[in-house]
Amino acid sequence: DAGITQSPRHKVTETGTPVTLRCHQTENHRYMYWYRQDPGHGLRLIHYSYGVKDTDKGEVSDGYSVSRSKTEDFLLTLESATSSQTSVYFCAISGDNQPQHFGDGTRLSIL
Amino acid sequence: AQSVTQLGSHVSVSEGALVLLRCNYSSSVPPYLFWYVQYPNQGLQLLLKYTSAATLVKGINGFEAEFKKSETSFHLTKPSAHMSDAAEYFCAVSYNQGGKLIFGQGTELSVKP
Numbered sequence: 476d477a478g479i480t481q482s483p484r485h486k487v488t489e490t491g492t493p494v495t496l497r498c499h500q501t502e503n504h505r506y507m508y509w510y511r512q513d514p515g516h517g518l519r520l521i522h523y524s525y526g527v528k529d530t531d532k533g534e535v536s537d538g539y540s541v542s543r544s545k546t547e548d549f550l551l552t553l554e555s556a557t558s559s560q561t562s563v564y565f566c567a568i569s570g571d572n573q574p575q576h577f578g579d580g581t582r583l584s585i586l
Numbered sequence: 587a588q589s590v591t592q593l594g595s596h597v598s599v600s601e602g603a604l605v606l607l608r609c610n611y612s613s614s615v616p617p618y619l620f621w622y623v624q625y626p627n628q629g630l631q632l633l634l635k636y637t638s639a640a641t642l643v644k645g646i647n648g649f650e651a652e653f654k655k656s657e658t659s660f661h662l663t664k665p666s667a668h669m670s671d672a673a674e675y676f677c678a679v680s681y682n683q684g685g686k687l688i689f690g691q692g693t694e695l696s697v698k699p
Contacts, residue, residue, distance in 0.1 A: 517676055517689035577629035
């Protein structure tokens with residue numbers, strides 16, 4: 476949707492393992508975002524990027540890191556996954572003065 | 587700090603009835619406001635947006651929302667509900683269109699036949 480691909484779409488892993496989620500866009504948009512969705516909380520911003528190698532923290536950034544080495548890719552890494560990071564993760568993109576468009580999400584379960 | 591409150595985590599209406607989903611925001615500056623819809627196992631789709639032009643905003647699928655500054659509200663309405671409207675709806679606020687979004691908790695809309 477809107478040229479955004481998230482991978483993997485589903486993942487089950489164990490506590491303590493590293494996990495990397497990928498967001499790929501074909502729109503050449505400047506801004507990219509990672510959110511997590513949990514019942515009763517809506518979506519909360521984890522990290523965002525406003526250009527290659529330019530990133531900043533969001534509301535719930537503890538335990539997460541990101542990288543953006545190319546315009547089209549924005550990676551979210553959980554260095555050592557915990558059960559509290561079980562969630563659905565959404566990537567979003569936007570251009571200048573444009574609303575955000577979302578990917579289809581990655582369902583991550585940490586056992 | 588900006589925040590968004592959606593009144594009612596679950597709303598149920600009959601097919602053909604009025605849909606009213608409530609959203610109130612707090613913002614120290616004029617906000618940009620959005621409504622998104624999420625169907626099961628899908629991402630969020632933009633329904634409509636308020637960007638300081640007309641206060642009554644029309645979106646897709648027959649939805650509209652009215653920005654009321656005096657009430658700090660941006661309620662979503664649709665005159666006649668359809669079964670296909672069953673989904674979760676999120677209100678969100680930002681300082682600009684492409685900026686960080688602050689989401690409400692979401693309202694799940696059920697439509698009864």
